[in-house]
Amino acid sequence: MKYFKMNLKLFITLIVLVLSVNVFAQNKGKALLDEVSKKVKSYDNISIDFKYTLENLSENIKQETRGDVIMQGEKYKLNILGVTRLFNGSKLYTISPEDEEVTISSEGENEEDAITPSKMLSFYEDGYTYQLDIQQNIKGRKIQYVKLTPIDSNSELESILLGIDAQTKHIYNLIQIGKNGAKTTLTVNSFKTNQPISNSLFTFDANKYQDYYINNLD
Template sequence: MIKKHILFIGLLTVAFFSHAQSSSKAKALLDEVYDKVKSYDNIYIDFTSTIENTEANLKQETHGNVTLKGEKYFLNYFGAQQLFDGDKVYTVVPENEEVTIEDVNEDADNVSPSKMLTFYKTGHNYSWDILQNAGGRKIQYVKLTPIDSNTEIKSVLLGIDTQTKHIYKLIQTGNNGTKTTITVNSFKTNQPLSSTLFTFDEKKYEDKGYYITRN
């Protein structure tokens, strides 16, 4: 009986240190990614987004692109444009000739474009996951589990290019079974940007007859 207890305690100790080492490795890699992202003046990302839910028989795929500079962003996605100027979020839907202006929802579970490359810094437990080969590139996955048990997100897998330290893929799984996958097709940095890229011209849309809603 004593030997069994000693063996059990030994296994627990090995498991604990193995988890701690996994968490430490994962955090160290994420810190490298964070430092790399913060070193750029701006970032342009072309991506493919897939939303799947087997039970709801849902599968939707679309392409998009986003330009990031600090907290500001300009996003083209689902035929719409979204701009964050550091204060307000402006969503333009040409198909409906509609503009929505709203404050940022800091409590939202979804990862906003401005947080896509840095959201993992807080509020998560980390663990080392699988290593995959994607077209000759080594992609190391890190699994993030939200510390807050009330969140709608079950887990997030971040695939990181081990050479460039850039995020290649984000796979978010919700508690409702919905899986959102964002795959980076092109990652460009320090591009020449228009001085008005992150400025919303409300009059331009008023002149076009767009319906403008403020939330």
């Protein structure tokens, strides 16, 4: 659990990458990534169930968890590690039942730790070189990988492999390799689009958390 908590922000980065691959459509993989980007942008909302795995053989670590996320534009509701992160377009609510605490923060562009799709896009836009990699047949599905390599030689990352289903043009998985030998894998188990969702899905209801400590960082 310690390692998962340390990698929560990393996981959100991966989720945003999964939903925003148009950032990387600039070279030989451009045609494929453009197709994925066009398809993603055509959806009103996207619901993903996923498996998140962390492996580090040198430290004899292998841990995994499951979660889900619903995104509509910049709004999202993410459930992972027993924590819910709810972003309504301007405020981020991090709800922790274990700690009985709700942390509220603004997601302005000038905030260093703000985790928004738009900021993640700009953060990664110039940070990688990328190229088509191998194609694999996984359970009858042809998965085409695009390899991303950090430009910064001081980066803690060795590379990222983004796997795309060649038929559906949906993301199958994302594999991140660290220079410390750690491998983080996000595998999409279910990818649904344009689902009926409540108008209040991204609205924080304070009445449900009257006994929680409210930590307002604004």
